[in-house]
Amino acid sequence: xxxxxxxxxxxxxxxxxxxxxxxxxxxxxxxxxxxxxxxxxxxxxxxxxxxxxxxxxxxxxxxxxxxxxxxxxxxxxxxxxxxxxxxxxxxxxxxxxxxxxxxxxxxxxxx
Amino acid sequence: xxxxxxxxxxxxxxxxxxxxxxxxxxxxxxxxxxxxxxxxxxxxxxxxxxxxxxxxxxxxxxxxxxxxxxxxxxxxxxxxxxxxxxxxxxxxxxxxxxxxxxxxxxxxxxxxxxx
Numbered sequence: 001x002x003x004x005x006x007x008x009x010x011x012x013x014x015x016x017x018x019x020x021x022x023x024x025x026x027x028x029x030x031x032x033x034x035x036x037x038x039x040x041x042x043x044x045x046x047x048x049x050x051x052x053x054x055x056x057x058x059x060x061x062x063x064x065x066x067x068x069x070x071x072x073x074x075x076x077x078x079x080x081x082x083x084x085x086x087x088x089x090x091x092x093x094x095x096x097x098x099x100x101x102x103x104x105x106x107x108x109x110x111x
Numbered sequence: 112x113x114x115x116x117x118x119x120x121x122x123x124x125x126x127x128x129x130x131x132x133x134x135x136x137x138x139x140x141x142x143x144x145x146x147x148x149x150x151x152x153x154x155x156x157x158x159x160x161x162x163x164x165x166x167x168x169x170x171x172x173x174x175x176x177x178x179x180x181x182x183x184x185x186x187x188x189x190x191x192x193x194x195x196x197x198x199x200x201x202x203x204x205x206x207x208x209x210x211x212x213x214x215x216x217x218x219x220x221x222x223x224x225x226x
Contacts, residue, residue, distance in 0.1 A: 041219050097161075101146075
Protein backbone atom coordinates (compact mmCIF):
# COMPACT_ATOMS: atom_id res chain seq x y z
CA UNK A 1 0.00 0.00 0.00
CA UNK A 2 1.43 3.36 -1.08
CA UNK A 3 1.26 5.99 1.63
CA UNK A 4 2.35 8.84 -0.62
CA UNK A 5 -0.02 10.07 -3.31
CA UNK A 6 1.35 12.09 -6.19
CA UNK A 7 -0.59 14.34 -8.53
CA UNK A 8 -0.96 14.61 -11.35
CA UNK A 9 -0.32 11.05 -12.45
CA UNK A 10 0.53 12.13 -15.99
CA UNK A 11 1.56 15.48 -17.39
CA UNK A 12 2.24 16.36 -21.02
CA UNK A 13 3.45 19.90 -21.67
CA UNK A 14 5.38 21.90 -24.22
CA UNK A 15 8.90 23.10 -23.76
CA UNK A 16 9.04 26.41 -21.92
CA UNK A 17 5.98 25.81 -19.76
CA UNK A 18 6.03 25.68 -15.96
CA UNK A 19 4.63 22.82 -13.91
CA UNK A 20 4.13 21.66 -10.34
CA UNK A 21 3.98 18.11 -9.03
CA UNK A 22 2.49 17.38 -5.62
CA UNK A 23 3.26 14.65 -3.11
CA UNK A 24 0.81 14.20 -0.24
CA UNK A 25 0.62 11.89 2.74
CA UNK A 26 -1.28 11.45 5.96
CA UNK A 27 1.94 10.40 7.64
CA UNK A 28 4.78 12.54 8.96
CA UNK A 29 8.20 11.85 7.53
CA UNK A 30 11.58 12.80 8.97
CA UNK A 31 12.74 13.66 5.47
CA UNK A 32 11.46 13.50 1.94
CA UNK A 33 13.34 12.84 -1.25
CA UNK A 34 12.61 13.43 -4.92
CA UNK A 35 13.89 11.12 -7.64
CA UNK A 36 13.78 11.05 -11.40
CA UNK A 37 13.67 7.74 -13.25
CA UNK A 38 14.21 7.15 -16.94
CA UNK A 39 13.13 4.00 -18.82
CA UNK A 40 15.35 1.01 -18.11
CA UNK A 41 17.17 2.73 -15.28
CA UNK A 42 16.86 3.00 -11.53
CA UNK A 43 15.67 6.18 -9.78
CA UNK A 44 18.28 8.92 -9.37
CA UNK A 45 18.15 11.19 -6.33
CA UNK A 46 17.47 14.87 -7.07
CA UNK A 47 17.13 16.34 -3.59
CA UNK A 48 16.45 15.61 0.09
CA UNK A 49 14.38 18.00 2.20
CA UNK A 50 14.53 17.65 5.95
CA UNK A 51 13.06 20.65 7.72
CA UNK A 52 9.36 21.57 7.65
CA UNK A 53 8.88 24.59 5.38
CA UNK A 54 12.24 24.04 3.71
CA UNK A 55 12.69 25.21 0.12
CA UNK A 56 15.55 23.95 -2.04
CA UNK A 57 16.44 25.07 -5.55
CA UNK A 58 18.31 23.01 -8.10
CA UNK A 59 18.69 25.14 -11.24
CA UNK A 60 15.15 25.26 -12.71
CA UNK A 61 13.72 22.88 -10.09
CA UNK A 62 12.29 24.14 -6.78
CA UNK A 63 11.41 21.69 -4.01
CA UNK A 64 9.34 22.50 -0.95
CA UNK A 65 8.65 20.46 2.18
CA UNK A 66 5.37 21.23 3.93
CA UNK A 67 5.40 22.77 7.40
CA UNK A 68 3.90 19.61 8.90
CA UNK A 69 6.38 17.38 6.99
CA UNK A 70 3.54 15.43 5.37
CA UNK A 71 3.63 16.86 1.88
CA UNK A 72 5.99 18.27 -0.70
CA UNK A 73 5.98 19.87 -4.11
CA UNK A 74 8.30 20.03 -7.07
CA UNK A 75 8.08 23.03 -9.39
CA UNK A 76 9.87 23.10 -12.73
CA UNK A 77 10.35 26.43 -14.49
CA UNK A 78 10.65 26.59 -18.26
CA UNK A 79 10.56 22.84 -18.80
CA UNK A 80 12.92 21.28 -21.32
CA UNK A 81 12.63 18.03 -23.28
CA UNK A 82 15.42 16.65 -21.10
CA UNK A 83 13.11 16.92 -18.08
CA UNK A 84 10.99 14.08 -19.46
CA UNK A 85 10.80 11.14 -17.07
CA UNK A 86 9.07 9.59 -14.08
CA UNK A 87 9.26 11.77 -10.96
CA UNK A 88 9.00 9.99 -7.63
CA UNK A 89 8.80 11.33 -4.12
CA UNK A 90 9.94 9.09 -1.28
CA UNK A 91 9.51 9.47 2.44
CA UNK A 92 11.85 8.35 5.18
CA UNK A 93 10.28 7.73 8.60
CA UNK A 94 12.24 8.26 11.80
CA UNK A 95 15.56 6.45 11.79
CA UNK A 96 14.34 3.85 9.32
CA UNK A 97 16.41 3.21 6.25
CA UNK A 98 13.72 2.04 3.88
CA UNK A 99 12.10 4.44 1.46
CA UNK A 100 8.35 4.71 0.98
CA UNK A 101 7.82 5.82 -2.59
CA UNK A 102 4.95 7.79 -4.00
CA UNK A 103 2.75 6.70 -6.87
CA UNK A 104 4.83 8.63 -9.41
CA UNK A 105 4.22 11.41 -11.94
CA UNK A 106 5.09 10.74 -15.55
CA UNK A 107 6.18 13.95 -17.27
CA UNK A 108 6.51 14.35 -21.00
CA UNK A 109 7.92 17.57 -22.43
CA UNK A 110 7.61 18.10 -26.17
CA UNK A 111 8.96 20.74 -28.54
CA UNK B 112 33.10 4.44 -11.55
CA UNK B 113 31.20 1.24 -10.90
CA UNK B 114 27.64 1.69 -9.79
CA UNK B 115 25.16 -0.90 -8.60
CA UNK B 116 24.85 -3.71 -11.12
CA UNK B 117 22.06 -6.26 -11.43
CA UNK B 118 21.89 -9.47 -13.38
CA UNK B 119 20.15 -10.58 -15.43
CA UNK B 120 18.68 -7.43 -16.92
CA UNK B 121 15.69 -9.44 -18.13
CA UNK B 122 14.33 -12.77 -16.97
CA UNK B 123 11.41 -14.62 -18.52
CA UNK B 124 10.17 -17.68 -16.69
CA UNK B 125 7.15 -19.90 -16.50
CA UNK B 126 4.68 -19.97 -13.66
CA UNK B 127 5.82 -22.28 -10.90
CA UNK B 128 9.55 -22.00 -11.65
CA UNK B 129 12.29 -20.80 -9.30
CA UNK B 130 14.33 -17.68 -10.09
CA UNK B 131 17.35 -15.93 -8.63
CA UNK B 132 18.13 -12.26 -9.14
CA UNK B 133 21.58 -10.93 -8.33
CA UNK B 134 22.75 -7.55 -7.09
CA UNK B 135 26.32 -6.25 -6.91
CA UNK B 136 26.40 -3.14 -4.72
CA UNK B 137 28.87 -0.28 -4.87
CA UNK B 138 32.14 -1.39 -3.31
CA UNK B 139 32.32 -0.46 0.36
CA UNK B 140 28.58 0.06 0.79
CA UNK B 141 27.40 -1.85 3.83
CA UNK B 142 23.65 -1.40 3.34
CA UNK B 143 21.75 -3.07 0.51
CA UNK B 144 18.06 -2.76 -0.37
CA UNK B 145 15.62 -4.59 -2.61
CA UNK B 146 12.52 -2.91 -4.05
CA UNK B 147 9.87 -4.08 -6.51
CA UNK B 148 8.32 -1.78 -9.10
CA UNK B 149 5.16 -2.77 -10.89
CA UNK B 150 4.26 -1.16 -14.19
CA UNK B 151 3.28 2.48 -13.79
CA UNK B 152 3.89 2.57 -10.04
CA UNK B 153 6.56 3.67 -7.61
CA UNK B 154 8.95 1.10 -6.14
CA UNK B 155 7.87 -0.83 -3.05
CA UNK B 156 10.30 -1.84 -0.35
CA UNK B 157 11.00 -5.56 0.07
CA UNK B 158 14.02 -6.04 2.36
CA UNK B 159 17.23 -4.42 3.44
CA UNK B 160 20.54 -5.73 4.74
CA UNK B 161 23.07 -4.10 6.98
CA UNK B 162 26.15 -6.20 6.41
CA UNK B 163 25.20 -9.87 6.18
CA UNK B 164 22.03 -9.71 8.19
CA UNK B 165 18.53 -8.78 7.08
CA UNK B 166 17.72 -5.73 9.19
CA UNK B 167 14.16 -5.32 7.91
CA UNK B 168 12.29 -7.88 5.78
CA UNK B 169 8.83 -6.47 6.42
CA UNK B 170 8.19 -5.85 2.72
CA UNK B 171 8.57 -9.42 1.52
CA UNK B 172 5.08 -10.34 0.30
CA UNK B 173 5.09 -14.00 1.38
CA UNK B 174 7.36 -16.93 2.14
CA UNK B 175 8.06 -17.59 -1.54
CA UNK B 176 10.44 -14.65 -1.43
CA UNK B 177 13.82 -14.91 0.25
CA UNK B 178 17.04 -12.92 0.03
CA UNK B 179 20.59 -13.56 1.19
CA UNK B 180 23.82 -11.61 1.45
CA UNK B 181 26.27 -14.20 2.83
CA UNK B 182 29.49 -12.17 2.65
CA UNK B 183 28.08 -8.70 3.11
CA UNK B 184 28.51 -7.72 -0.52
CA UNK B 185 26.60 -9.44 -3.33
CA UNK B 186 22.96 -10.23 -2.62
CA UNK B 187 20.59 -12.69 -4.24
CA UNK B 188 16.81 -12.39 -4.23
CA UNK B 189 15.19 -15.80 -4.60
CA UNK B 190 11.61 -16.40 -5.65
CA UNK B 191 10.09 -19.87 -5.44
CA UNK B 192 7.02 -21.12 -7.30
CA UNK B 193 6.73 -17.93 -9.30
CA UNK B 194 3.29 -16.51 -10.06
CA UNK B 195 2.18 -14.15 -12.82
CA UNK B 196 1.67 -11.46 -10.20
CA UNK B 197 5.39 -11.54 -9.44
CA UNK B 198 6.07 -9.90 -12.82
CA UNK B 199 7.73 -6.56 -12.13
CA UNK B 200 11.06 -4.76 -12.19
CA UNK B 201 13.16 -5.70 -9.18
CA UNK B 202 15.44 -2.86 -8.13
CA UNK B 203 18.47 -3.09 -5.89
CA UNK B 204 20.07 -0.13 -4.13
CA UNK B 205 23.06 0.32 -1.86
CA UNK B 206 24.21 3.01 0.54
CA UNK B 207 27.40 3.64 2.47
CA UNK B 208 25.64 2.66 5.65
CA UNK B 209 22.07 2.42 6.86
CA UNK B 210 20.12 5.27 8.38
CA UNK B 211 17.70 7.91 7.24
CA UNK B 212 20.21 10.33 5.70
CA UNK B 213 22.34 7.97 3.65
CA UNK B 214 21.75 8.30 -0.08
CA UNK B 215 20.65 5.10 -1.78
CA UNK B 216 22.12 4.43 -5.24
CA UNK B 217 19.94 2.30 -7.47
CA UNK B 218 20.83 -0.28 -10.07
CA UNK B 219 19.03 -0.52 -13.43
CA UNK B 220 16.81 -3.34 -12.22
CA UNK B 221 15.91 -6.83 -13.39
CA UNK B 222 12.70 -7.08 -15.36
CA UNK B 223 11.00 -10.34 -14.39
CA UNK B 224 8.22 -11.69 -16.57
CA UNK B 225 6.29 -14.74 -15.41
CA UNK B 226 4.31 -16.37 -18.21
